[in-house]
Amino acid sequence: MTRWALVLSLLFAPGAATQAPPPKPPTFAEVLAAAGSADWRAVDPENTLYLELASGRVVIELAPAFAPRHVDNVKTLVRGGYFDGLAFIRSQDNYVVQWGDPDGGDAQKQRPIRNGQRTLPEEFTRALTPDLPFTRLPDVDGYAPEVGFSSGFPAGRNPKSGRAWLAHCYGMVGAGRDNAVDSGGGTELYVVIGNAPRHLDRNVTLLGRVVQGMERLSTLSRGTGAMGFYTKAAERTPIRSIRVAADLPVAERTPLEVLRTDTPTFEKLVESRRNRREEWFHATAGHVELCNVPLPVRPAAMPAR
């Protein structure tokens, strides 16, 4: 570098001593505190399930954009009382809990279905159409060409195949099936309680996400049978009922809001996780895995009276 070039570079260098230092990027907590009411959306009661256990309520947001037939069928089963009195039949450590009919494998003893279907064609993936919201993560993912968030749900997509799908992150809810791809339908549902089993992506129909009460499921005592199935009826946690939130009187609902994933606020929130700014952190990752992005939920603001 010549002397003049050096002088010029010093004169016009960014961050010269007379300038203020660039503002420190916000932390996750700071992004969330600065979010406005337009950054949140109410969870639609018509697409919300309340799973009632002795320990309390588990709230599930359904994803009709990805699994319309399964969502429809599960709501139909719910409205017919199909799940009431059934139980959690499986709790496998670092994997899933699963509920359904303990006698589901016995054609003589299994609970009859009054409304709805026992099995459905699979909805492992859906068409990647222009109307599908998708906020892409900037980082590499080993399980999908592109990953991100679609209306609050973690998802993958493949522009070459023209398909999109929900991803198996913690708290995601899916429809158990046997070996045949069309052997599920929503009579048995599982929830991810461990490290994201992303190898299940595109292999099972995911249809929703637990937005409140995960700790009631993740702490269910593990089953000692193969794949975490309970071996004795007494070990199973009974399901008091499952209801569609819209079917309950307003006073009995749990109104929730989830942070929108299609906003500048959400992009800042992701960045606050890619590079942690909290004082505790020593090394920053420069990366965040799809299932490590928190999806904030809060009680809905009460309407003005």
Next chain:
Amino acid sequence: MTRWALVLSLLFAPGAATQAPPPKPPTFAEVLAAAGSADWRAVDPENTLYLELASGRVVIELAPAFAPRHVDNVKTLVRGGYFDGLAFIRSQDNYVVQWGDPDGGDAQKQRPIRNGQRTLPEEFTRALTPDLPFTRLPDVDGYAPEVGFSSGFPAGRNPKSGRAWLAHCYGMVGAGRDNAVDSGGGTELYVVIGNAPRHLDRNVTLLGRVVQGMERLSTLSRGTGAMGFYTKAAERTPIRSIRVAADLPVAERTPLEVLRTDTPTFEKLVESRRNRREEWFHATAGHVELCNVPLPVRPAAMPAR
């Protein structure tokens, strides 16, 4: 392609109809069933901790290759009875459980340390030396330039910086710290119970892995305070004792073997997870994330009598 080239290519084409189809790659269960005794190694009792709870024993394998000073210190604390009668003070859903001294923040009331240190210099990473065993995963990872397994522990490494470190997978055990990097030492230890919090890599000293009894920790009821801390003493799960396995009579030990991670068998096992061959699977991932590779453990074969 000319006619002759076409004829030649057909004549010498692999996979002609007269050849047998290539053998189907083995599943995880098939790889494991075919493993010989040389594929397993005994867990060293001198590097094994038994954490005794009312619900039973949790077995931890220590990693002195990555955190020699912390492992030494924790063993010294254990041998001085430091942990006996302390408790789990934190259980945060989808994150960690943590044990230590409930009065650890109170200089007047905290338990005195007879043997060992309260704090130590950090061991977030170690030198990447040629003698460090490392079986590299073939796949991309967002949190480290290279990932794989070192003597049974999930790890990352960076050839440019010349450093290696343990990775925050499910069941990994680390030394809690305050903001100062040298404020930990092993008096408070945490265990990962949720989706791998890999952003903690290179930020905390990891020193071991739970090899048996994870379900006793992952189901601890969640704390309702900030970050999952329990707000009442009665909520805490007491620690009856922690012992170094080598200090117990042989009859009171839980002899375990872990699958070696530096063998052709382990490479086959990884491949069986990169592309699942079980009949149930419809789509294969062609990828496995570091923390999704199972690390098999079995009761040790009894010596011949």
